[in-house]
Amino acid sequence: MNNDTLTMAEEIHTWFTDGLPYDTMTTRFQHQTGVRVPPAGWAAYRESHDLPYILTNLVPWQVEPIHQFHLLRTRLRDEERRRAGERLDLETLSRVRDWATRLRAHGLVVSYDPATEQGFSLVPARPGVDTDLVRVP
Numbered sequence: 632m633n634n635d636t637l638t639m640a641e642e643i644h645t646w647f648t649d650g651l652p653y654d655t656m657t658t659r660f661q662h663q664t665g666v667r668v669p670p671a672g673w674a675a676y677r678e679s680h681d682l683p684y685i686l687t688n689l690v691p692w693q694v695e696p697i698h699q700f701h702l703l704r705t706r707l708r709d710e711e712r713r714r715a716g717e718r719l720d721l722e723t724l725s726r727v728r729d730w731a732t733r734l735r736a737h738g739l740v741v742s743y744d745p746a747t748e749q750g751f752s753l754v755p756a757r758p759g760v761d762t763d764l765v766r767v768p
Contacts, residue, residue: 639663647682654717691768692743698750703741706730710764734764742766 646656653670661667668676676682689707698704709727713719719727734740734753740761742754760767 643676644680644682647677647680652715689763689765691765692745694743695745695750698743698745701749701751703751703753707741707764731764740764740766 643656643660646659651659653673656673657668657670689711690704694704706727709719709723710731713724713727738756739753740756741751741764743751743766754766756762757766
């Protein structure tokens with residue numbers, strides 16, 4: 632392995648520890664190397680190098696692999712992408728807006744407990760504490 636490869640590997644590791652979104656990693660890597668690695672490639676890299684999952688404002692928990700594809704987590708990720716200005720197809724955009732509106736109308740937030748089989752659940756929002764879509768850990 633040459634020094635350039637080692638430097639790139641170190642930089643990629645930093646991207647993960649800094650919590651960069653996979654789309655940003657794809658853009659940066661392609662700009663630096665001319666090679667396009669899709670988001671699924673970054674997920675596979677993360678798993679094979681035992682790197683932490685990206686923690687975000689709407690998914691502030693270290694989510695167990697068994698819960699990664701839970702519907703509530705997917706909705707939170709879609710909402711996060713919407714807020715970041717990513718382009719969503721009309722169906723996804725409509726679905727996530729309707730979902731967020733229903734949660735707020737019913738005073739509910741998403742909570743996560745890795746010790747439970749389901750992991751994610753809807754719980755009543757705590758006034759003045761849970762001001763977004765998730766239970767503040």
